[in-house]
Amino acid sequence: MSYILKGETGDWEVVIGLEVHAQVISKAKLFSGASADFGAGPNEHVSFIDAGMPGMLPVINERCVEQAVRTGLGLKAQINKRSVFARKNYFYADLPQGYQISQYDQPIVGEGTLVLDLADGSTRAIGIERLHLEQDAGKSIHDMHGTKSFIDLNRAGVALMEIVSKPDLRSPEEVGAYLKKMRSILRYLGTCDGNMEEGSMRCDANVSVRPVGATELRTRCEIKNVNSVRFVMQAVEYEARRHVDVYESGGKIDQETRLYDSNKGETRTMRSKEMAHDYRYFPDPDLQPLEFDDAFVESIRKTLPELPDDKKARFISAYGLSAYDADVLVSERENGEFFEVVAKGRDAKQAANWVNTNLFAVLNKKGLSIAESPVSAANLGRLLDLIADNTISGRQAKELFEAMVETGKDADVLVSELGLKQMTDTSAIEAAVDQVLAANTEKVEQFRAGKEQVLGWFVGQVMKATQGKANPATCSDLLRKKLAS
Amino acid sequence: MSLDKATVRRIATLARIEVPDADLGTVAEQLSGIMGWIEQLKEVNTDNVAPMSGGTDLKLPWRKDEVTDGDKVDQVLANAPDGHDGFFTVPKVVE
Amino acid sequence: MTELTSFTIAQARDRLLRKEFSALELTEAHLASMERNKDFNAFITTTPELARERAKASDERIAAGKAGALEGIPLGIKDLFCTEGVMTTAASHILDAFTPRYESTVSQKLRDAGSVMLGKMNLDEFAMGSSNITSYYGPVKNPWKAKGGSNADLVPGGSSGGSSAAVSGHLVMGATGTDTGGSIRQPAAFTGIVGVKPTYGRCSRWGVVAFASSLDQAGPMTRTVRDAAIMLKVMCGHDAKDSTSSQMAVPDFEAVLGQGVKGLRIGIPKEYRPDGLNAEVDALWNKGIGWLQDAGATIVDISLPHTKYALPTYYIVAPAEASSNLARYDGVRFGLRQDGKSLDDMYAKTRAAGFGAEVKRRILIGTYVLSAGYYDAYYLKAQKVRALIAKDFTDAFKKCDAILTPTAPTAAFAIGEKMDDPVAMYLNDVFTVPASLAGIPGASVPAGLTAEGLPLGLQVLTKSWDEETMFRVCQTLEESAQFPTLGAL
Numbered sequence A: 001m002s003y004i005l006k007g008e009t010g011d012w013e014v015v016i017g018l019e020v021h022a023q024v025i026s027k028a029k030l031f032s033g034a035s036a037d038f039g040a041g042p043n044e045h046v047s048f049i050d051a052g053m054p055g056m057l058p059v060i061n062e063r064c065v066e067q068a069v070r071t072g073l074g075l076k077a078q079i080n081k082r083s084v085f086a087r088k089n090y091f092y093a094d095l096p097q098g099y100q101i102s103q104y105d106q107p108i109v110g111e112g113t114l115v116l117d118l119a120d121g122s123t124r125a126i127g128i129e130r131l132h133l134e135q136d137a138g139k140s141i142h143d144m145h146g147t148k149s150f151i152d153l154n155r156a157g158v159a160l161m162e163i164v165s166k167p168d169l170r171s172p173e174e175v176g177a178y179l180k181k182m183r184s185i186l187r188y189l190g191t192c193d194g195n196m197e198e199g200s201m202r203c204d205a206n207v208s209v210r211p212v213g214a215t216e217l218r219t220r221c222e223i224k225n226v227n228s229v230r231f232v233m234q235a236v237e238y239e240a241r242r243h244v245d246v247y248e249s250g251g252k253i254d255q256e257t258r259l260y261d262s263n264k265g266e267t268r269t270m271r272s273k274e275m276a277h278d279y280r281y282f283p284d285p286d287l288q289p290l291e292f293d294d295a296f297v298e299s300i301r302k303t304l305p306e307l308p309d310d311k312k313a314r315f316i317s318a319y320g321l322s323a324y325d326a327d328v329l330v331s332e333r334e335n336g337e338f339f340e341v342v343a344k345g346r347d348a349k350q351a352a353n354w355v356n357t358n359l360f361a362v363l364n365k366k367g368l369s370i371a372e373s374p375v376s377a378a379n380l381g382r383l384l385d386l387i388a389d390n391t392i393s394g395r396q397a398k399e400l401f402e403a404m405v406e407t408g409k410d411a412d413v414l415v416s417e418l419g420l421k422q423m424t425d426t427s428a429i430e431a432a433v434d435q436v437l438a439a440n441t442e443k444v445e446q447f448r449a450g451k452e453q454v455l456g457w458f459v460g461q462v463m464k465a466t467q468g469k470a471n472p473a474t475c476s477d478l479l480r481k482k483l484a485s
Numbered sequence B: 001m002s003l004d005k006a007t008v009r010r011i012a013t014l015a016r017i018e019v020p021d022a023d024l025g026t027v028a029e030q031l032s033g034i035m036g037w038i039e040q041l042k043e044v045n046t047d048n049v050a051p052m053s054g055g056t057d058l059k060l061p062w063r064k065d066e067v068t069d070g071d072k073v074d075q076v077l078a079n080a081p082d083g084h085d086g087f088f089t090v091p092k093v094v095e
Numbered sequence C: 001m002t003e004l005t006s007f008t009i010a011q012a013r014d015r016l017l018r019k020e021f022s023a024l025e026l027t028e029a030h031l032a033s034m035e036r037n038k039d040f041n042a043f044i045t046t047t048p049e050l051a052r053e054r055a056k057a058s059d060e061r062i063a064a065g066k067a068g069a070l071e072g073i074p075l076g077i078k079d080l081f082c083t084e085g086v087m088t089t090a091a092s093h094i095l096d097a098f099t100p101r102y103e104s105t106v107s108q109k110l111r112d113a114g115s116v117m118l119g120k121m122n123l124d125e126f127a128m129g130s131s132n133i134t135s136y137y138g139p140v141k142n143p144w145k146a147k148g149g150s151n152a153d154l155v156p157g158g159s160s161g162g163s164s165a166a167v168s169g170h171l172v173m174g175a176t177g178t179d180t181g182g183s184i185r186q187p188a189a190f191t192g193i194v195g196v197k198p199t200y201g202r203c204s205r206w207g208v209v210a211f212a213s214s215l216d217q218a219g220p221m222t223r224t225v226r227d228a229a230i231m232l233k234v235m236c237g238h239d240a241k242d243s244t245s246s247q248m249a250v251p252d253f254e255a256v257l258g259q260g261v262k263g264l265r266i267g268i269p270k271e272y273r274p275d276g277l278n279a280e281v282d283a284l285w286n287k288g289i290g291w292l293q294d295a296g297a298t299i300v301d302i303s304l305p306h307t308k309y310a311l312p313t314y315y316i317v318a319p320a321e322a323s324s325n326l327a328r329y330d331g332v333r334f335g336l337r338q339d340g341k342s343l344d345d346m347y348a349k350t351r352a353a354g355f356g357a358e359v360k361r362r363i364l365i366g367t368y369v370l371s372a373g374y375y376d377a378y379y380l381k382a383q384k385v386r387a388l389i390a391k392d393f394t395d396a397f398k399k400c401d402a403i404l405t406p407t408a409p410t411a412a413f414a415i416g417e418k419m420d421d422p423v424a425m426y427l428n429d430v431f432t433v434p435a436s437l438a439g440i441p442g443a444s445v446p447a448g449l450t451a452e453g454l455p456l457g458l459q460v461l462t463k464s465w466d467e468e469t470m471f472r473v474c475q476t477l478e479e480s481a482q483f484p485t486l487g488a489l
């Protein structure tokens, strides 16, 4: 299902590479002991190191190293046991040292892979070029004063993983799938919370186009800092179209950095067009190379959780789920865990159906995460048991589920409170059947004359007479028997 | 190795140091003198030599992930030439 | 009380403990000397009240039997060390009025040992210089004068020129210096005192304004070898806040004094005797060789083949690191700020006004050698030559235990000389820079006088972490030289 841009001169394809900046989950910053948490007052989470005070020196946070290695392993990537921190030199208001400590030609993680799960159920492997550790910058606030920008350094020095893909993506849809999958993997690993709106995961997209069949790469433009998956997809779509239009009208694309304006739905050149960057990278003389051994890597590998791809494969093979159901259930680690509690010892397809359809509908409506679900996995499982042993009917199950959502009470408690038990006493159902048949001789005649549909009407009447507590199958069986006699 | 005025202007801009046009020539001359003297390094055969990038070959120490610093806005801003309400300030940046 | 300023640290330490005089009296004597000798311009900031306060506290600790290793000893702190609540300038206009809210590890250790800071010593701006003429706060005068001839004021060497002048002139008993390419050893030689640059990683760099991170090392400047050993022991030690700080145990340097040099092999590098070496310097070097031989050492000829490339290598590596280290002086968080019509304009105006000519020159060179297209030809090349220079020393120390060389190619020169030729000025450090690049320890010991009566120093180098051997050789030289230290002024 390829994404083609139609032009007057022919068909074009889009080539996209993504750079994801993922904030590492850690208590303290990469090179200082100040807190990495969001939400403090201006400059509260700032040490003298983060403020670039004279004589201050960096010392690396071991947790950030572990998290980068863990992420590398999750991306099935090459782990480099020796990497080098370099200074990227440039002046900016929110960069207190005048350089960012980053990694340049020797990153901590090398090539890896990320598998896309596409809407049609197919998958595609996208290459990861590298992952490196670096410091975040601070924040400039431009709307607090007429002639000044205000600088808050709380983010300055927080650890980021910059994860760079190969230019393997070919459509906005793939871009969306890539970001969702990346977020899912990072969350499974517990290395980044993946929240794009809060900025803990940010994305730059490198976009170029070329005629279908061409193999060379054309000039790319970098779209910086787009803050939702949807906006990245829109920005890529807009940018690709822009390139095609420029080429087809005989123009040429300049390599540049662009911003996406989500209100207008278009990208534009960054207004403060800086002079050509020359970052003058060199190894940071304050930090020797970062080195660790195989044992360190293996100790992290041992603690890796089952990742989405493996979990999906297992859900399909062990539970017989469809690829679609499995995708939905593995997208978040907690979803899969919830499902497995519900499915344990039960009909797994029925369990998947209840979780994916009924439960997620409720959670979406209420804006709750699965961790906040008013119905616990154990309780949903109990509901399935009650269906399986004929205690409640399918219709009653829906009613029970709604009550569980509203009250948060246990399934069994609600069954008795609401009087939802199915009638198991056959004689009582038989009495009701007899009553209904006696009162409707005309319909009995119709049935006996061959009008089979009347049976359903009789079942309905019996259910009504028993306030819905009779098992419909039992009713139907009894009716057939009586009508035949 | 001689540096021309344009090169001096480029590196001065990169280094964010204002150099008046009238001084570019003198600075170019001085820097060319120094760079010319440095050229003698070209004589040294450095094939297969690994670069020495730091002052030490000690192992890089790691610290524990603990919050041990911060929460001292007053001290951090104590020397700011133009602090406002807990923020540093710069001339307004237009993006 | 003038004689109180004539004691060495070791002498004063013992007499304070015996309560022959108080720490406050010792401090007052030095404050008076500072007052008399103001025209040396050795201090950027003096802290007499703070000093009296700390001296009184020292007397209390002495009385309580809780004296530290440097209890009550008046010291000068180079104004490159950040000192809590005391203005720290790096002798630059750009750090205008900067008053840190933190104390450098080294100055903290000196405080914790009971020493009394008298003030912040003048230096070359950001430690970039060899004559202390680049200070925003004006040049420092060398307490020594040439005999006969002109009465010209001489430079005290640099960059630790305020420290060297104050120690030499008995304004303080000892001072901290920092050495990036010779900034402790060369001024020590110019003023007839002892200066020690320990192994890179011995002293924490935390809280010291950075010049070139892979080269900067703090060290003591004193009037005797023993005093340097006492002071260095306090200054060094592991610091978790500096990733390049060594965890190696700190030896008791004073304990090795008196062991002599018998059986040691002393290397004499032929490359340090270029054509045209100053005859007096050459002669003194030969004298030093003789002294060590007489004391039982074996002299071995060695070769350090890449010596001539050390200075050009240094003038790539140090400016490159400096161009990055000095990027933080941008008018936003501390120091000088000049208004500008945009952010970049503010940066450019602030940095143009705040940095002096030599600092600007080095920032521009550093920016150039790191810039796109030049990195490999200059910076990477320099790092490779640096590796060869370090290897020269490693090879040499297979044949010898210590190396003896002159410290500087000349004695102190007049303020104003060599001003307009940067390269001529850089040549002052020709003998000190190689050890800085290799990270090995080096010391300068005053060893003799020129015909004009100006001090000359000899330099002792050993392999990394072997300061003990260095101190043994230094002490033998000191005993043999019988150098005529300046009297209290």
Ligand SMILES: [Mg+2]
Residues within 6 Å of the ligand: A019, A162
């Ligand atoms: Mg990037």
Ligand SMILES: [Zn+2]
Residues within 6 Å of the ligand: A021, A134, A162
């Ligand atoms: Zn980045």
